[in-house]
Amino acid sequence: MKVPSTSKLRNSFVAISFAAVLALTGCSDDKAAPSGASDGGGEQPAAASDGGGAPQPGGEQAMPEADTSDVPDVVAEVNGEKISKDEFVKAYEPQFQQASMQQQSTGQEINQADLKKQVAGQLVDNRLLLQAASDAGIKASDKDIDATLEDIAAQNGMGSADEVVKALEQQGMSEDDVRKDAASQFTLTTYIEQEADIKKPSDEELKTQYDQLVAQQEQSGGQQGEVPPFEDVKDQLADQATSQQQGEAATTMAKDLREKGDVTINL
Numbered sequence: 001m002k003v004p005s006t007s008k009l010r011n012s013f014v015a016i017s018f019a020a021v022l023a024l025t026g027c028s029d030d031k032a033a034p035s036g037a038s039d040g041g042g043e044q045p046a047a048a049s050d051g052g053g054a055p056q057p058g059g060e061q062a063m064p065e066a067d068t069s070d071v072p073d074v075v076a077e078v079n080g081e082k083i084s085k086d087e088f089v090k091a092y093e094p095q096f097q098q099a100s101m102q103q104q105s106t107g108q109e110i111n112q113a114d115l116k117k118q119v120a121g122q123l124v125d126n127r128l129l130l131q132a133a134s135d136a137g138i139k140a141s142d143k144d145i146d147a148t149l150e151d152i153a154a155q156n157g158m159g160s161a162d163e164v165v166k167a168l169e170q171q172g173m174s175e176d177d178v179r180k181d182a183a184s185q186f187t188l189t190t191y192i193e194q195e196a197d198i199k200k201p202s203d204e205e206l207k208t209q210y211d212q213l214v215a216q217q218e219q220s221g222g223q224q225g226e227v228p229p230f231e232d233v234k235d236q237l238a239d240q241a242t243s244q245q246q247g248e249a250a251t252t253m254a255k256d257l258r259e260k261g262d263v264t265i266n267l
Contacts, residue, residue, distance in 0.1 A: 063104070066096040067112055075120055076265045078127040083120075092119045094171075120267050125254035130184060132257060133191035140183035148182040155239075189246065196249035201241040206230075209237050 068089050076083040092115070099110050140148070149161035158164055168178050192198070201209075210230050217227050227233075 063097075063100050064110060066093050068092065071116070072266045074266060076124050076127075076263065076267075078124055078263055079131060079261050081127060081131070083123050083127060088120065088123060090177075091123055092116060095119055116267050117265075120265050124258070124263055124265060125250075126184075126188075128254055128257040128261060128263070129188050129191065129250060132253070133187045136191060136194065138187050138190050138194070140186040144186045145179050145182045148186045149178075152182070152185070188250070192246050192249050192253070195253065196246070198242060198245050198249065201238055203234075205241065206234055206237045209241065210234075213237075 068085070071085050071088055071092075073085050074082050075085060075088040096110070096112070096115060099115060102108060103110055146161060149164050153159065153161055153164045156164070158167070165175050165178050169175065207230065210227075210233065214227050217225075
């Protein structure tokens with residue numbers, strides 16, 4: 001059993017399409033429900049309320065399609081910078097696919113209007129934080145980008161940065177886009193660590209986290225597999241705790257930047 005990881009990409013708002021596409025390749029072992037979907041369960045898949053596929057013979061349901069026909073050319077403006085429809089679609093479609101996959105198993109209907117607003121909000125927060133990082137003089141070098149891709153490979157159980165690039169290329173991203181997302185990842189993570197009080201978790205906190213994981217496994221009747229010994233997963237748990245702090249800090253910082261900035265969302 002692998003310990004469910006919490007990717008820095010997801011928690012930091014950065015590279016939304018990057019994180020979602022990685023999840024769709026099956027490389028990530030994050031157990032969190034995707035954006036726009038719930039953890040409900042037990043019901044048979046239902047047709048989506050807007051843009052969903054019709055039930056097929058034999059009770060199976062076709063995967064719904066993302067409908068971006070109502071998305072304006074300029075989705076949002078953030079302190080004078082525009083977020084285009086193309087940028088939105090690249091972020092929205094992978095998240096919609098994740099929600100669709102969740103729908104197949106839970107029956108939770110996809111509300112595309114709500115999901116679009118959520119993704120637009122994520123893109124705005126992402127842009128606000130990146131603008132602040134740029135103002136702070138933070139910029140990723142090629143070496144920083146390479147190191148970030150190596151970290152992402154390790155987080156997702158992949159052997160190298162090249163494997164990350166190839167996996168994302170198979171999902172339609174170019175190498176240039178991958179490296180741009182990795183640069184954003186480095187820039188924002190560096191900014192958050194610089195501005196926020198990110199504390200290293202204590203052994204006691206990690207042991208509590210581990211005990212909770214064991215309890216969850218026991219409640220599932222062992223369906224999730226055997227939990228490795230604490231020492232074997234201690235580093236993973238520490239990374240997860242740090243990522244959670246980064247995510248909480250990013251949320252708070254983005255909210256503050258929204259209140260101070262000039263933001264218009266056209267959805």
